[in-house]
């Protein structure tokens with residue numbers, strides 16, 4: 001049995017989530033269903049805070065909300081007193097609707113629009129993380145129009161290639177994000193921003209990628225950020241108050257994954273920033289981190305109901321469920337791997353190795369390969385583990401399938417926090433085509 005859920009089995013032998021029977025959840029809310037164990041989210045946030053409180057202050061933990069962004073999630077984050085970062089007007093509007101304190105929001109993005117920047121400035125977003133020269137100009141225009149000022153961080157690409165899937169690396173020289181260092185772009189950006197009375201530059205930001213298992217990339221990025229801060233102090237008399245080292249701490253999806261505990265990454269970052277600052281004669285700045293996956297990933301479960309299957313001698317059977325790539329694109333997009341358990345009896349001995357596939361019209365719509373499970377029959381409920389990050393947030397309506405409902409579970413109580421999309425919802429934006437007008 002999957003060891004991770006050993007203490008989540010109730011008297012009936014069923015999988016429980018946050019103290020609630022997963023079969024009850026499936027029955028009450030239907031499947032496919034996304035379930036979050038809220039206690040686990042809080043625990044992870046608090047463990048990040050504890051590391052900082054022990055080793056370095058001031059600090060900020062900013063939840064990278066692209067990993068899972070709904071009104072309830074922003075409310076949960078707010079209740080833990082941490083920051084969050086948004087990457088679009090849509091995420092910002094969701095945070096506003098949740099009543100999230102705007103001063104604790106950082107706004108990211110490599111192509112923020114005029115409308116998005118205007119909304120950010122009008123709403124009083126705390127920090128804008130400026131990515132490129134076009135944005136410096138656009139932000140200046142918005143600030144003039146709004147007669148406002150903004151606190152910013154400058155995002156640099158630190159020239160670090162993190163050891164992770166190529167599609168989720170972000171810090172290499174040839175990255176679409178941030179100002180390049182070697183060519184002098186970053187210096188040029190700082191000069192422009194320092195000369196602008198509407199901009200207050202707080203410091204620097206770098207993010208090297210996602211689902212990273214090794215501290216070396218973070219240590220390298222931290223050293224690089226301090227080197228840049230030192231250079232900017234010497235060349236431009238700029239005092240860097242904030243170093244934001246991004247997120248990207250990897251989590252365990254399968255028994256093959258061996259990441260460090262998320263807090264260990266933070267310890268290594270703090271240690272490197274401190275020693276590099278000491279070596280460079282710099283005051284130690286505020287350290288900010290932006291974890292997404294490590295906060296919500298392990299707390300999420302996708303529940304599915306088994307339907308058809310296809311068995312062919314010599315091939316691994318296909319077992320189809322009622323969801324698929326529309327509620328979790330990660331296996332199709334990155335060949336990401338997950339573990340699946342039988343919700344009514346996770347301890348039952350496996351009798352076959354199967355592929356769990358979705359109901360979408362794509363051969364690539366495979367949710368999990370080589371799953372060792374008991375013989376599966378229609379109507380059984382499966383739980384896919386660790387689906388909390390970039391699952392629901394990357395969901396689509398492909399094949400005009402409705403997106404699933406989302407439920408939060410805490411202290412043995414479940415609450416619906418996102419309604420299941422209906423077939424009616426799917427056509428709510430469609431307009432008829434009046435061919436007589438053409």
Ligand SMILES: Cc1ncc(COP(=O)(O)O)c(C=O)c1O
Pocket residue numbers: 064067108170207209210211246247248249290291292293294389
């Ligand atoms: C700028 C930035 N910060 C933070 C994150 C969060 O990364 P993760 O969810 O891997 O912690 C991302 C996503 O990779 C990002 O692009």
Ligand SMILES: N[C@@H](CCCC[NH3+])C(=O)O
Pocket residue numbers: 066168170210211330389390
């Ligand atoms: N969406 C990706 C990670 C990209 C994070 C955003 N910079 C994933 O599912 O792993």
